Amino acid sequence: MGLKIRLARAGAKKRPYYHIVVADSRSPRDGRFIEKLGSYNPMLPAEHEDRIRLQDEKIKEWLGKGALATDRVAKFLGKAGIIEMPVYPEQPKQSAPKKKAQERAAAAAR
Numbered sequence: 001m002g003l004k005i006r007l008a009r010a011g012a013k014k015r016p017y018y019h020i021v022v023a024d025s026r027s028p029r030d031g032r033f034i035e036k037l038g039s040y041n042p043m044l045p046a047e048h049e050d051r052i053r054l055q056d057e058k059i060k061e062w063l064g065k066g067a068l069a070t071d072r073v074a075k076f077l078g079k080a081g082i083i084e085m086p087v088y089p090e091q092p093k094q095s096a097p098k099k100k101a102q103e104r105a106a107a108a109a110r
Contacts, residue, residue, distance in 0.1 A: 002026075003067035005059065005077075007040060008033060017041050020054065020073060022062045037062065040076065052076050 002025035009030055011017030020038035027033065038054040045051070059082055063069070069077055071086065078085030097105065 003034070003062065003065070005037060005062060005067050005069040005073050007070070007072060015043065017043070020076070022067050035062075052080070054080055054082070056080070056082055 003022055004025045005020065005022050006029075007018040008021045008023070009016060009018055018040040019033075019036050020040060021033035022035050022037060023031075023033040035058065037058050038052065040052050041050065054076065059077065063083065069083070071088075074083065074086045077083045
């Protein structure tokens, strides 16, 4: 059984609210979970203290038992200092000019 620390959506239509839960990786997003570990309210401003609530000790306990955090939750935990901040490789920009266009722009600049 793979355990994940992930978001479970709650709240009304167009008013999202998420619970941070530990659940079996095979269970549905809003389905059965084992324990609530916090909450995330994206409707609040980024600097508001109630935007992300975490129960640090419970999270550390579940991480010790082998639960893995999803990307979004890992980012929350990294900012809170519970785990090391995850490093994401830089993604290529598809809208960036291609090689020939960059060469033409460099030639025009000279």
